[in-house]
Amino acid sequence: MTKSIILVGVGGQGTITTSSILARGLIAGGKDVKMSEIHGMSQRGGTVVTQVKYGEKVYSPIIGEGEADLIVSFEKVEALRALPYLKEGGTVVTDIREIFPMPVLTGAAAYPGDAIEQMQKSVPNVIVVRAAELAQQLGNVKAQNIVLLGALVKQLGLMEIDWRSIIRDSFPEKLVDLNLKAFEAGTSME
Amino acid sequence: MSKQIMSGNEAVARGCYEAGVHFAAAYPGTPSTEILENIGGLYKEEIYSEWAPNEKVAAEAALGASIGGMRAICTFKHVGMNVAADPIFTAGYCGVNAGLVYVTADDPACHSSQNEQDNRLYAPHAKLAMVEPSDSQECKDFIKKAYEISEQFDIPVLFRMTTRVCHSKSVVELGERSEVPVKKYERRPEKYSMLPVNARKRHVIREALLQDLEEYAYTSELNRVEKVEGTDTGVITSGISYQYVKDVFGDSVSVLKMGLTHPLSRRLLQEFASGYKHLIVVEEGEPYLENALKILGFTNVTGKDKLTIQGEFNTRVVRDSLLGKQEVFSYQVEGVQAPPRPPVLCAGCPHRGFYYALSRQSDKFVSSGDIGCYALAVNPPLNGFDTCICMGAGFSSLVGLSRALKAQGDTRKAIGELGDSTFFHSGLTSLIDIVASQTNAVAVILDNSITAMTGHQENPGTVRNLMGYESPAISIEALVRALGIDDDHLRIFDPIDQEAAKEALEAAYQAEGPFVIITKRPCALIKEVARANAGKHVQIDPDKCVGCKQCMKVACPSLAFDSEAKKAYVADTANCNQCGLCLQQCKFGAIGKAGE
The missing domain is CATH 3.40.50.920 (Rossmann fold)
Incomplete structure (x- = not known):
């Protein structure tokens, strides 16, 4: 059975890096993997979406609406935006971090601060994490993505893969320790 | 051999390496860019690679390498192939000496493009062979096959990809490089000099070879x-x-x-x-x-x-x-909606400075934009330009537009903007027309010292090239002056400096004939620039802020407005690089520098 995961965030949050590490780990775990990303114009402060599918044999690299087993959101309202992709009974893991888009900054649109609470009313499986906050406590908010990676692999029951060595191979020496701690933090969240 | 997860673009680069390619040229264009980036980064010992000023130059450079005896590749996005079409159509008649592959990366859905053209139609039109991969493994395997076909049937191969093939990643099994020796160059004007007498004969040969290739296609493992x-x-x-x-x-x-x-x-x-x-x-x-x-x-x-x-x-x-349509399950969340998140000019982007200054004098100008990050300035509140068609049109269109405005008694002046890389791509020839035709218009070169939108590629104006070696950094100013633009018709300044920008636009409006503005400030995301500005940001003193929102008009993503407190504040100190544009807006001295 193919599993479909959507990672969403804002340009610069590290969603693409996370997806790449996830994909490398899944291959090490013997899965067929496809990953899809869109970059170019959409990167400049816009929404960034990456998609990862894995299983015995994966054909299409794209996940359609109502097809995702898991949505991992690096930003509060991006979870809401990606919700149409969630399948019935699927899970949302979302950071509570807020990043205001330009229309909100200029006052042309409102930012729904209660997006998660509203989502929880109709979506049964919404897991809220404070990944950015945890990463900040570990010394660098940029490690938010690896905290979320930890939360994600725990959620998917993929702990048997040797993520630590994948992370070691994915970062320069001086960032390895931070990211290992971030991963640890992600997997040990309730 | 080992297995790796690779994008289609990475796999094409790997395929070129394994196929013994010696020469690679391209102009950056999403979704094709990473092919050359990977060749330049990973395989520069084996493959000479370069960012050419435009796709036509790249296609001709690759053709020259092929005629000379090197297996060669040239890549472009779909619209880039339009720029390269001239040499490619005739290359179809010439054929190759060593294998020649042209990669077209099409973009259905316009993820990063101005149209959805299907470049498969080029193959029969230009009489090229065409190969289409479906995943990354095929990208690598089919590239190798494409070189065999190219040499066996004496034909350039169009390697047709789309965004999802280019940017999707899947598992690829790696192989070794086969060293393909550079073929001996021989003078063969009957094959490579397409004067009518030769072209007519080559056309006959091409049709015959296409028939042979169709026979081959019947049993080819590619089908x-x-x-x-x-x-x-x-x-x-x-x-x-x-x-x-x-x-x-x-x-x-x-x-x-x-x-x-x-x-x-x-x-x-x-x-x-x-x-x-x-x-x-x-x-x-x-x-x-x-x-x-x-x-x-x-x-x-x-x-x-x-x-x-x-x-x-x-x-x-x-x-x-x-x-038949199936109902899609969807969770409904009542009462909240995700606000739109359009891409925007980054905090500290030099283009914001120019377009903000232009927006202050928008009644004087009709503005024509071009392809690059600055295209984002079209959105409110900057409303930077009215048209954006293709590379170079920001300048060339002024020749017609200014005359059309004058003919209807419109006193506004035509102004066009494009970036440094776009200037080298085709803006230079467009500017030559503006000067040669003595068009009464303003040509603005937004020089941020990099090809930014496609992800920071080098260009003829940068001090390094694709392979990381030093390059001569061709001077835009010297080129402009060589066209005869004098001091009275030229302004060069930092676009964040609003005094300078205001003066330049006023002078440009008053002047007769071609007027050139060069704005010079490097992209905020260039590593060295970001490093130099690390930690710097502005801060807003809430006691001094009167809530006039003047600073919000520059549309910087680092600034936000608290509508309850009625005060502006810095929402994102990490990305603010203290460019100072907002600072120049505040009459109340509420914005100051911090974090130095």
């Missing part, structure tokens, strides 16, 4: 029949669409997966199609395969009557179109 017993449905597909077909139909229908799509083996199509009561052609874009089937006389064909010509497919589009 594959996945035969299922007991079904009355046969699907014909190619490229990424194959993946959706497999998701929708699994092993319930027979599939003809085409990898060598020009020339199409009519015998293969005929034999496959004759075996089924229902034929379905699944292809994004134009009905290329479908038309071929219909010309063969098949009428039991489902294709563009059900599957859209616009946008891109996915599994659901293919399923809904062919098997």
